[in-house]
Amino acid sequence: MAEYKASRGLLSSSDERSEPWEAQLRKGSLEMAILASLWTGKRYGLEVLRSLDGSGRLALAEGTLYLILNRLKNDGLVESKWVDAGTGHPRKYYWLNKTGRHRLRAMARFWTQFSSDLNALLEPVTGQKEDTSANE
Amino acid sequence: MNNVVEAIDQYCSRLWKALHKVPTPERDEIVREVRSHILERVEAEPNVTEDILAGIFRAVGEPGELASEYRTQAILSRATRSRSPWLLLRATMRWAASSVGGVVAFLATLVGYGCAVVFVVCALLKPVFPSRIGLWLAPEQTLSFGYWNGRLSGTEIYGISVRPPASFALGTLSATDGPVRELLGMWLIPVGVLCGALFFVATTIVARWLIRRFVRRKSWDVSPSYANSLAQNGRA
Numbered sequence: 001m002a003e004y005k006a007s008r009g010l011l012s013s014s015d016e017r018s019e020p021w022e023a024q025l026r027k028g029s030l031e032m033a034i035l036a037s038l039w040t041g042k043r044y045g046l047e048v049l050r051s052l053d054g055s056g057r058l059a060l061a062e063g064t065l066y067l068i069l070n071r072l073k074n075d076g077l078v079e080s081k082w083v084d085a086g087t088g089h090p091r092k093y094y095w096l097n098k099t100g101r102h103r104l105r106a107m108a109r110f111w112t113q114f115s116s117d118l119n120a121l122l123e124p125v126t127g128q129k130e131d132t133s134a135n136e
Numbered sequence: 137m138n139n140v141v142e143a144i145d146q147y148c149s150r151l152w153k154a155l156h157k158v159p160t161p162e163r164d165e166i167v168r169e170v171r172s173h174i175l176e177r178v179e180a181e182p183n184v185t186e187d188i189l190a191g192i193f194r195a196v197g198e199p200g201e202l203a204s205e206y207r208t209q210a211i212l213s214r215a216t217r218s219r220s221p222w223l224l225l226r227a228t229m230r231w232a233a234s235s236v237g238g239v240v241a242f243l244a245t246l247v248g249y250g251c252a253v254v255f256v257v258c259a260l261l262k263p264v265f266p267s268r269i270g271l272w273l274a275p276e277q278t279l280s281f282g283y284w285n286g287r288l289s290g291t292e293i294y295g296i297s298v299r300p301p302a303s304f305a306l307g308t309l310s311a312t313d314g315p316v317r318e319l320l321g322m323w324l325i326p327v328g329v330l331c332g333a334l335f336f337v338a339t340t341i342v343a344r345w346l347i348r349r350f351v352r353r354k355s356w357d358v359s360p361s362y363a364n365s366l367a368q369n370g371r372a
Contacts, residue, residue, distance in 0.1 A: 066169055089172055
């Protein structure tokens with residue numbers, strides 16, 4: 001399956017390197033990340049991509065972004081409008097509507113609690129240097 | 137610069153052609169947005185070479201594959217609001233191409249609508265073939281709703297059949313020998329219409345529910361990373 005996806009150019013190099021669970025985690029978080037990038041105001045596609053790119057592991061295919069934005073619009077979470085930005089061609093701006101903001105707040109609350117619980121569980125693992133002698 | 141615009145036009149033309157079956161307004165909107173994105177990327181480049189342009193196209197995605205994702209999204213999105221069996225079957229068939237869950241949903245939808253068709257067709261044909269269409273009790277406790285071939289040896293009934301403990305067929309089960317008994321008579325007509333309508337409605341509800349669940353769960357591939365494309369284009 002990975003070979004099939006790679007041959008179709010659907011996997012990023014990071015996906016190819018990473019474990020399936022890492023890819024799944026990123027995919028699952030992508031919708032929330034895109035909504036979060038629109039929290040501060042209206043943005044067009046490339047701006048959304050740049051903000052995700054700044055988050056390192058959340059980078060995604062450029063064509064894929066518009067598919068997700070399209071789906072979020074169909075789900076009634078974001079609005080969009082073509083704006084003549086004076087660049088010689090119009091830009092399509094996206095922004096969160098009331099439902100989208102409400103959904104994102106709920107997602108953020110869940111994520112904060114979830115990551116906090118998980119961090120607490122992982123603290124003994126990440127807070128200690130590897131000690132092989134402990135297992136002997 | 138003319139060459140760049142020409143190349144972008146060619147890319148967009150390929151995308152537009154590949155988006156066939158997507159309604160025209162939606163198709164135009166997708167191409168317009170992708171074109172706008174490519175122009176943004178090109179304008180951000182101090183010097184647009186052939187390699188840089190190819191890198192931008194690669195980062196956006198191959199037109200055929202991108203269009204395929206859009207077509208899937210369009211058909212699934214319409215299917216969640218549709219009552220058209222044809223559209224629901226097409227949507228589940230597309231889903232079936234990507235997962236085992238989709239295969240199950242497609243088969244369930246196909247069998248559901250198939251049963252609805254058998255019930256209604258039998259109700260319509262009962263007055264024409266009163267002695268051949270019926271609800272039949274055949275040997276081995278086989279219960280069949282459909283058309284009997286009229287033979288006592290090598291009995292076959294074409295339609296919907298169930299046989300204990302766990303045989304079900306939409307079509308015909310293996311032939312049996314022995315008498316068959318018709319159970320409904322002319323009552324088959326209202327029963328057939330009612331069951332057909334029930335199967336139709338139930339299949340539509342279940343198929344739409346399954347597709348909605350799939351659409352909600354569908355996770356889009358975190359494909360060719362933007363960071364990589366930037367690096368390839370020397371903009372990182």
